[in-house]
Amino acid sequence: MSSSQHYDVAIIGAGPAGLAAAATAAERGARVVCIDANDQPGGQFWRHRPEDTHPEDDGSLHHDWKTYLRLRAGFDAAAAVGSLCFYPGRQVWMAQREDNGFTLRTTASAQAGRAAPGPQTVRATQLVVCAGGYDRQLPVPGWDLPGVMAAGGIQAFIKANGMLPGKRFVVAGTGPFLLPVAANIAEAGGAVAAVCESADLTGWFPHLATAARVPAKALEGTEYAKSFLKHRIPYRTRTVVTEVLGSDRVQAVRTAKVDSHGRTVQGSERLIEDVDAVGFGWGFTAQMELPVALGAETRVDDDGSLVGVVDSQQHSSVPGLYLAGEVSGVGGAALAVVEGVIAGRAAAASTAAQSSAAESSAADVRLARKAGTYRAFARAMHLAHPVPAGWQDWLRPETTVCRCEEVTAGDIAAAKEHLCATDARTMKSMTRTGMGWCQGKVCGFAVSCLAGTEGASAESLRSVAKRPVSVPVTLSELLTLEDEQVLETTTDH
Amino acid sequence: MSHKINATFNDRPLTAEDGTTVGAALMTNGVTSWRNTRKEGRPRGLFCGIGVCFDCLVDVDGEPNQRACMVRLTEGMRINGAEPDTAEEEA
Amino acid sequence: MNPASDVLVVGAGVVGSAIAYFATLEGLSVTVLERGLPASGTSSACEGNILVSDKEPGPELELTKYSLGVWKQDLAEHADLWEFEGKGGIIVASRESSLASLNRLTAAQRSYGVDARELSTHQLRDLEPNISPGALGAAYYPEDSQVQPMLAAAQLLRMARANGARFFPNTKVAGFLNDGGKVTGVRTSAGNFAAGAVANATGTWAADLAALAGANVPVKPRRGFVMVTEPLPPMIHHKVYAAEYVDNVGSSDAGLQSSPVVEGTPAGSILIGSSRERVGFDGTVSVPALRAMAENATELFPFLNKVKILRHYHGFRPYCPDHLPVIGHDERAPGLWHASGHEGAGIGLSVGTGKLMAQALAGKEPDLSLAPFAPHRFGGFQSGSTTIQEACA
Ligand SMILES: Cc1cc2nc3c(=O)[nH]c(=O)nc-3n(C[C@H](O)[C@H](O)[C@H](O)COP(=O)(O)OP(=O)(O)OC[C@H]3O[C@@H](n4cnc5c(N)ncnc54)[C@H](O)[C@@H]3O)c2cc1C
Ligand SMILES: Cc1cc2nc3c(=O)[nH]c(=O)nc-3n(C[C@H](O)[C@H](O)[C@H](O)COP(=O)(O)OP(=O)(O)OC[C@H]3O[C@@H](n4cnc5c(N)ncnc54)[C@H](O)[C@@H]3O)c2cc1C
Ligand code: FES
Numbered sequence: 001m002s003s004s005q006h007y008d009v010a011i012i013g014a015g016p017a018g019l020a021a022a023a024t025a026a027e028r029g030a031r032v033v034c035i036d037a038n039d040q041p042g043g044q045f046w047r048h049r050p051e052d053t054h055p056e057d058d059g060s061l062h063h064d065w066k067t068y069l070r071l072r073a074g075f076d077a078a079a080a081v082g083s084l085c086f087y088p089g090r091q092v093w094m095a096q097r098e099d100n101g102f103t104l105r106t107t108a109s110a111q112a113g114r115a116a117p118g119p120q121t122v123r124a125t126q127l128v129v130c131a132g133g134y135d136r137q138l139p140v141p142g143w144d145l146p147g148v149m150a151a152g153g154i155q156a157f158i159k160a161n162g163m164l165p166g167k168r169f170v171v172a173g174t175g176p177f178l179l180p181v182a183a184n185i186a187e188a189g190g191a192v193a194a195v196c197e198s199a200d201l202t203g204w205f206p207h208l209a210t211a212a213r214v215p216a217k218a219l220e221g222t223e224y225a226k227s228f229l230k231h232r233i234p235y236r237t238r239t240v241v242t243e244v245l246g247s248d249r250v251q252a253v254r255t256a257k258v259d260s261h262g263r264t265v266q267g268s269e270r271l272i273e274d275v276d277a278v279g280f281g282w283g284f285t286a287q288m289e290l291p292v293a294l295g296a297e298t299r300v301d302d303d304g305s306l307v308g309v310v311d312s313q314q315h316s317s318v319p320g321l322y323l324a325g326e327v328s329g330v331g332g333a334a335l336a337v338v339e340g341v342i343a344g345r346a347a348a349a350s351t352a353a354q355s356s357a358a359e360s361s362a363a364d365v366r367l368a369r370k371a372g373t374y375r376a377f378a379r380a381m382h383l384a385h386p387v388p389a390g391w392q393d394w395l396r397p398e399t400t401v402c403r404c405e406e407v408t409a410g411d412i413a414a415a416k417e418h419l420c421a422t423d424a425r426t427m428k429s430m431t432r433t434g435m436g437w438c439q440g441k442v443c444g445f446a447v448s449c450l451a452g453t454e455g456a457s458a459e460s461l462r463s464v465a466k467r468p469v470s471v472p473v474t475l476s477e478l479l480t481l482e483d484e485q486v487l488e489t490t491t492d493h
Numbered sequence: 494m495s496h497k498i499n500a501t502f503n504d505r506p507l508t509a510e511d512g513t514t515v516g517a518a519l520m521t522n523g524v525t526s527w528r529n530t531r532k533e534g535r536p537r538g539l540f541c542g543i544g545v546c547f548d549c550l551v552d553v554d555g556e557p558n559q560r561a562c563m564v565r566l567t568e569g570m571r572i573n574g575a576e577p578d579t580a581e582e583e584a
Numbered sequence: 585m586n587p588a589s590d591v592l593v594v595g596a597g598v599v600g601s602a603i604a605y606f607a608t609l610e611g612l613s614v615t616v617l618e619r620g621l622p623a624s625g626t627s628s629a630c631e632g633n634i635l636v637s638d639k640e641p642g643p644e645l646e647l648t649k650y651s652l653g654v655w656k657q658d659l660a661e662h663a664d665l666w667e668f669e670g671k672g673g674i675i676v677a678s679r680e681s682s683l684a685s686l687n688r689l690t691a692a693q694r695s696y697g698v699d700a701r702e703l704s705t706h707q708l709r710d711l712e713p714n715i716s717p718g719a720l721g722a723a724y725y726p727e728d729s730q731v732q733p734m735l736a737a738a739q740l741l742r743m744a745r746a747n748g749a750r751f752f753p754n755t756k757v758a759g760f761l762n763d764g765g766k767v768t769g770v771r772t773s774a775g776n777f778a779a780g781a782v783a784n785a786t787g788t789w790a791a792d793l794a795a796l797a798g799a800n801v802p803v804k805p806r807r808g809f810v811m812v813t814e815p816l817p818p819m820i821h822h823k824v825y826a827a828e829y830v831d832n833v834g835s836s837d838a839g840l841q842s843s844p845v846v847e848g849t850p851a852g853s854i855l856i857g858s859s860r861e862r863v864g865f866d867g868t869v870s871v872p873a874l875r876a877m878a879e880n881a882t883e884l885f886p887f888l889n890k891v892k893i894l895r896h897y898h899g900f901r902p903y904c905p906d907h908l909p910v911i912g913h914d915e916r917a918p919g920l921w922h923a924s925g926h927e928g929a930g931i932g933l934s935v936g937t938g939k940l941m942a943q944a945l946a947g948k949e950p951d952l953s954l955a956p957f958a959p960h961r962f963g964g965f966q967s968g969s970t971t972i973q974e975a976c977a
Contacts, residue, residue, distance in 0.1 A: 037544060039565065044543065050565065053512035096869060109544065110564040112553035113515075134545045146526040146538040146577075153542025153562075161517035162510075165539065248536050248577060249525050293869075403540070403548060405851070406532040419622065419738040420753055426621045429628045429734035432851060437547030437814065439895060442540075468869055472814060472892035475856075478878035479889075484871045531815060531852060558814060558892070 007033040007085070008351040009344075010104055010124030012092050012290065014075075015043015016068075016333040017325025018130035020340030021347070023074030025128075026084040028348035033122055034075075034084060037091040037109045037471075041075060042068065043132055044152060045333040047159040054162070061159050061184055067337060089116025091471045095290045096484050101125040101320060102294075103484050107473045121482050126320045126347040127294075129308075130340060131287035133326035136305070138173075138282050138391050139401045139409070139446050142244030151181045151281030164190045166277025170253050172196035172241040173281040174385040179224040181279055186231035193272050195228075196239040196255055198262070198388045240264065241278065242394040245271075250278055256394075263390030282387055285445060286326045289467035294318050298462055301329050303382040304445070306461040312368055314343035322347050331378030338371045392450065401450065402443040404436020412450050424460035427451040439467045500570035502527075509566055516542075516549050516561035519572070527551050527561070527574030536577055585776050589613040589750070591945055592770060592779035594757045594793060597627040598733055598931055599923050600785030601740035602938025608747035610946035615779065616741065616749060617772060619756035623737035626787050627931065629899025631810060631847070631855055632666075632733040633823055634932035637673040637725035638830050640689070641696045643956035644908060648929065649697070650952050651936025652727060659935060662743070666736035667850055673728030673823040674703070674712060675830070676719045676884060682827035683721045689830060690723045699727050714819050714887050728823055730847070733931045740935075757786075760797050760920070767797055767919030781945055783921045788902040790910065790924035797917040800964040801910055803925045805900035807866065809859045809873050811881075811893045815852030819887065823847040826884060829858065833928060834907060838862040840873060844880035846888075853894070856881045860928075865900060901927045911937055911957035912944060921945065922959045 009025045011018050014036035022034040042048055046068045048057045059065025078084035087106065094105040104122045108115040135150035142148070147166060149157075151173060157165045168191040171182045175197075182195045228235055236255070242264060243254040252275055257268035283303050292298065297309040297317035307330070308316050308323040316323050322343040325336035345363075395401075397410030415421040415430040424440075424447050427433050433447045434440025440447070444464030448456035500507045502524060509518035516539045519527060526536035528550055540548040542562050549561040552573040561572075591607050593600045596618035607614045618624070634652055639645040655668060677683035690700040703722040708715060711724065745751055752774060761769035761776060769778035784801075786793045794801035829843040838861065845857035859873040874896065882888045904910060904925035914920045923941050926933050940950040 037563070050512040053510075094869065096871075110553075110559055112556040112559045113564045113567050113570065134541055134543060144535060144537070146536050149539055150541045150543075150546075153540060156542040156562075157517060157520075157539070161513045163513075163517065163521055165517070165520050165542075403537075403546065406530055406535075418742050419735075420741070420751070421621070421738070422753075423621060426624065426628075426734075426738075429623055430738055435812075435851070435853075437550070437894060438545060442546050467895060468897070469893055469895050472894050474890055474892050475811075475813075475878045475882055476889040478874050478893070479882065481871050481875045 007031045007124040009126045009347045011128045013130035014041035015132045016045050016336035017340035019071040019075050020337045021128045021344035023071050024341045024344030025348040026078030030348040030351050032084045035087045035090055039089050047156050087118040090118040093471045093473045102127040125351050128322040128343045128347050129290050130325045131327055133284040133286040135281040136283045136285045136445055141399045144400050145246045145250050147250030147276055148278045151279035154279040155181045158184050158188050164188050168193055168275050169277045170194050170275050171279045174198045175283050182233055183224050183227040192233045194234045197237045198240045199385045200238045258388050262388035264393050284330045288465040289470045292465045300458045302379050313346040314339050335374035342367050402433040404438050405432040407431045407433045424448045424451050425463040440464045498566050498568050502572045513566050515564045515566050518566045526577045529575045588778040589615040590780045592782045595785035596622045597625045597787050598737040598934040601737045602934040603783055603941045604744035604749050605740045606938040606942035608744050608749050610942045614749035616751045617755045618753050621753050622741050623734040626899045627737045628734045632731040632931050634729040636698050636727050638833055641692050651933050654935040654939050665739040667732040670729045671822050673725040674722050675827055676722045677827040678718050686827045714885055785923045788900045797920050799914050799917045800962050803902045805865050806862050806903035809898045811856040811896040813854040814892045820848040842876035844884045846881050903927045909957050910959050912954040914959040916960055
């Protein structure tokens with residue numbers, strides 16, 4: 001009847017959460033399929049050099065590499081015995097609910113080079129979305145110059161290619177994640193002119209070891225502190241980059257101090273010259289389009305990001321749909337792994353006939369406690385690293401906000417004032433923000449803030465995450481689409 | 494260790510270590526932008542680095558609009574994009 | 585109680601905004617109530633074509649010609665605000681049978697004063713070099729035009745406000761006020777509003793609002809998907825669609841109908857339609873609809889095969905069983921006026937509708953008779969005033 005393959009559990013993403021979920025579910029007897037856009041497992045955190053050319057990654061650029069090797073061993077073992085089917089280099093561009101599970105439509109991440117083969121349609125009874133996230137961005141004059149990258153993009157570049165996308169860097173934004181980026185740049189031989197952290201961290205950095213109740217994370221923090229000292233990296237708190245300067249690429253940045261209310265302090269500007277690379281990161285945005293398309297309930301987390309609502313089993317509001325890792329709350333790789341294990345166990349259990357109840361309840365308690373500790377830590381981090389309240393002050397009318405459609409801050413202000421565009425959806429209608437190639441992934445948070453009156457509303461963030469086509473797909477691929485078997489309907493309005 | 498891959502960018506030779514992405518190969522060959530925006534003609538290269546932003550689009554072996562950060566460089570690959578210096582200077 | 589006005593417009597889609605603007609030009613005091621933000625309904629889930637080409641001779645074609653005149657003359661100085669483009673439309677026939685019906689259609693339209701020109705395959709290829717080699721013949725309609733519909737709605741509303749109209753977003757009308765069987769205002773989440781006349785411009789939701797006044801306006805949702813491609817250099821220069829489209833538009837079948845409607849936009853992306861099905865307000869993605877649209881579009885323009893879509897969206901056309909809009913005073917519920925049910929042509933028809941409604945609301949004889957669009961054509965006189973009382977109890 002149908003040529004597509006049916007599995008017990010489908011897992012989208014092979015990052016920390018997805019690897020853990022896949023290995024766990026397969027180990028517990030489920031027939032598992034895992035799909036990841038990248039050519040090999042690891043996700044963002046454990047992104048590494050291609051295994052065919054660099055088979056022996058020593059993990060020197062990574063934290064908790066041992067955990068990765070352990071999860072990877074489980075993942076590979078399951079694949080070897082055929083209980084796990086892994087499709088790398090393919091992206092799920094659409095997910096639908098069916099009467100007996102989920103339908104996923106996949107497309108190759110690239111049409112050139114080593115375009116990855118794989119099934120167009122995959123069906124599974126349970127679905128675990130572990131799609132992770134990406135650096136959250138705030139527009140700043142000059143941020144569209146070549147040489148400006150997402151902080152995580154610099155990190156990914158180093159980890160995947162073993163080289164640097166520049167020589168002298170400024171890393172700016174907020175959050176503990178700026179530290180490993182700067183440290184990796186330095187370890188790879190780059191110069192870091194400054195790390196600009198907008199938050200006022202007197203209180204926990206560099207006393208991370210005591211502030212954090214999570215031992216591994218604390219250890220990581222002290223390592224970065226050592227690395228900063230060794231490489232003489234200036235770490236400036238309450239400092240933001242208010243402008244990137246250059247004609248056809250980055251040459252310098254202007255920084256300013258922010259006061260305790262997150263507003264830039266007049267007269268505190270400084271120029272940092274001879275910079276050829278800038279990395280910005282304001283926390284992370286979870287990749288929410290698939291859960292949103294499936295109708296999962298969402299919430300705005302402490303960091304202002306839209307994430308999925310889950311119960312103690314990582315189960316979403318949609319029957320059979322589990323969310324683990326950043327999509328259920330941005331909280332780092334260690335938390336993602338624990339959530340992946342919990343989701344993998346739960347998804348496998350609900351497809352399996354038997355489950356060893358006694359053994360699992362003890363483990364459940366252990367896992368829940370662990371997740372709770374990590375979440376408390378994540379929450380502390382979120383509260384310590386807010387997006388500075390005054391970030392809009394550094395915009396000029398001509399500053400690009402939507403990079404794809406080249407919509408400026410001035411266009412947005414005009415639509416808000418004259419056309420009542422006071423949410424992200426209406427702003428999109430009136431100015432084209434979020435209508436381009438990335439479909440608002442990059443500008444969505446900023447546009448939600450700019451359109452609203454009191455920051456980004458949940459409604460705006462949700463409308464921005466509505467992307468029925470999560471990655472572009474050719475018309476020829478639509479021609480061969482197999483029908484869905486959808487019984488459920490969702491009603492608009 | 495790994496060997497060198499020979500490809501071309503706008504018909505000029507481009508060499509990089511095996512295992513790098515097209516984006517990384519361009520960057521290490523001194524090319525920081527390879528696309529001009531539609532409206533303002535502004536230069537663009539890598540931004541998100543992980544396939545999310547689509548700033549890094551480039552033509553690879555005749556396939557238009559490939560994400561340079563997602564495609565791995567292979568032997569003989571023909572990469573075509575905007576010359577960095579054809580972008581309009583900022584007013 | 586909020587301040588009273590001559591006209592209360594419910595709904596800030598393109599139709600409500602147009603009524604508001606033209607009513608202010610008639611010197612009427614106007615208040616607009618919208619449950620969301622401007623253009624948050626179907627006016628932001630559509631395409632912005634103003635088509636004479638897809639209309640058979642009859643009252644709708646008359647209204648279209650009138651409305652096109654309003655877009656082009658009355659609103660000429662504002663054309664850039666909504667990216668008005670007189671791009672022209674082309675209907676392509678790929679089968680002998682559809683070519684024959686196309687020729688019949690153009691002949692009938694010409695006799696009605698529509699500029700409809702038969703194109704040889706040669707001429708077709710000059711106008712659209714990327715068209716499929718399978719095209720047998722075509723008709724060209726230089727009058728067919730396009731606007732950006734969300735901007736049209738929001739800018740018309742802004743212009744109305746500049747003329748003194750008041751706008752209340754996020755204000756949902758939940759019932760009517762009445763006095764002796766006459767509608768005298770509405771009840772909302774933001775209090776009551778009194779008015780000399782209430783104009784129901786709630787588009788696809790018009791039946792719900794009319795029901796609150798006991799009036800039967802049988803507008804139903806007719807779902808349509810649109811696919812949006814990656815931005816490309818100009819490849820398609822007109823609004824191009826297949827001859828079968830005209831049949832589908834006129835069909836009353838509830839099942840899925842799909843025929844290719846393809847056009848370029850100023851932003852470079854190509855919009856690909858069309859699908860029509862009556863499935864209520866079901867917002868679930870339909871693979872058969874997407875696949876059928878892809879099949880049709882690639883048949884018309886084979887190069888689209890390799891083109892990527894970045895997104896798709898869907899809207900619910902305000903469909904009336906007789907395919908005519910509902911415009912004018914509702915004799916069953918005095919004081920209540922309607923302007924809805926424009927189905928797949930509400931953008932094109934909006935400003936004509938708005939101007940005619942404003943004339944009638946101001947007590948003038950409208951430029952074009954509204955008789956064919958009369959709300960009471962659906963019957964239901966008897967239930968009138970008593971039901972109003974019940975609705976307000
Ligand atoms: C660029 C980047 C670099 C980072 N580097 C660090 C770091 O050095 N140190 C640190 O502490 N934290 C880092 N982080 C944060 C860290 O990645 C997360 O905390 C952690 O990886 C979350 O794990 P995850 O499994 O939820 O998601 P991820 O690791 O993000 O994994 C998600 C996976 O899902 C895949 N995916 C997403 N959508 C689809 C789809 N539709 N179809 C198919 N596959 C899909 C992605 O390709 C990815 O491999 C980084 C984040 C980013 C964005
Ligand atoms: C896929 C598709 C393609 C289309 N293409 C075209 C085209 O090319 N050309 C064309 O001319 N037409 C087209 N149409 C049709 C056109 O979109 C509609 O006819 C038109 O938008 C209707 O406008 P409106 O103002 O009547 O309704 P809407 O835009 O829906 O406005 C009604 C407003 O009323 C509000 N409302 C509803 N109930 C209440 C209440 N109780 N209180 C307060 N406010 C309320 C709603 O929120 C909404 O904003 C298309 C439609 C679809 C679905
Ligand atoms: S750099 Fe963002 S998609 Fe490639």
